[in-house]
Amino acid sequence: MLKLMRLEAQRINLRVYFFTALILGGILLLFAYFTANAARVTGETEFMNYRNILQFTCVISLLLFSILAAVMYNNVVIKEYSGKRLSLLFSYPSDRKKIFMAKIIMVFSLIFGLMLLCTVIPAAIFLITESFVPTIEDTITAGLLLSTFGSILAAVLFANTIGIFAMGIGFIKKSVTAALIAAFVLFGIYGNITIITGNSPFMALLAAGISIFAVIIILVMLADKIKRMEAD
16 A cells, blocks of 8 residues: 555655645745734634634634545546546556555645644744744643644635545546535534634544544545446
C-alpha cells in the first residue's frame, strides 16, 4: 500500500497543492487579524474575544480546504476512473481496490497534514502576537488553546469528509461539476456543525467520528463498484 501511495504521489504534481495550501494559510492569518481589528474598530461585541475569532477563522479554513479537498479527490479519483485513464488503470498488475484505496489514503493524509499545519500555524502566530500587542481586551488561556485545537482537528476531519462525500457523488454522476456543487452544499451543513459545537470540542470530534464512519461505508461501496467495473 505504501509503495502504491508513493507511486501516486510521484505521478501527480503535489507542488501545486502545497503552494495552494500555503496561500490559504496566509489568507487565514490575515483573516484572523482583520476580524480582530474590525471588532475593535466597530465595537462588535461578538468578536471581542479570541474564542469567537478563532472559531470563525476555523470555519473559513473549513470552506477553503473543503474546496481544495474536493478538487484533489476529484482530480486523483474521478478523472482517473473515466475516459482513457480507466483502461490504463485496469491494465495495472496491482489489485484495483488497493490502487483505489492508495489514492484515497494519499489524498486524505495530504489534506489532513496541510490543513492542520496551515490552520494551526496561523492561529499560533495570531495568539503569540496578541499576547505581546493585544488588539482586543481578552485573555489567552489553556482552555482557549485546547478548545481551538479541538475545533481545528474536527474541521480537518470535516474537510476530508466533505471531499470524499463530494467525490462519491461526482463518481456516481460522472461529473466533477456535481462533486464541486456537492462540496459547497456539504460545507453549509458542516460549517453549521462547526459553529454549533464550537464550545464543545468533544461534540465536534464526535460528529467527525460519525462522519468518518459514514465515509468508510461510502469508500467500501465505491471500491466494490470499481471491482465490478473491472469485471465488466
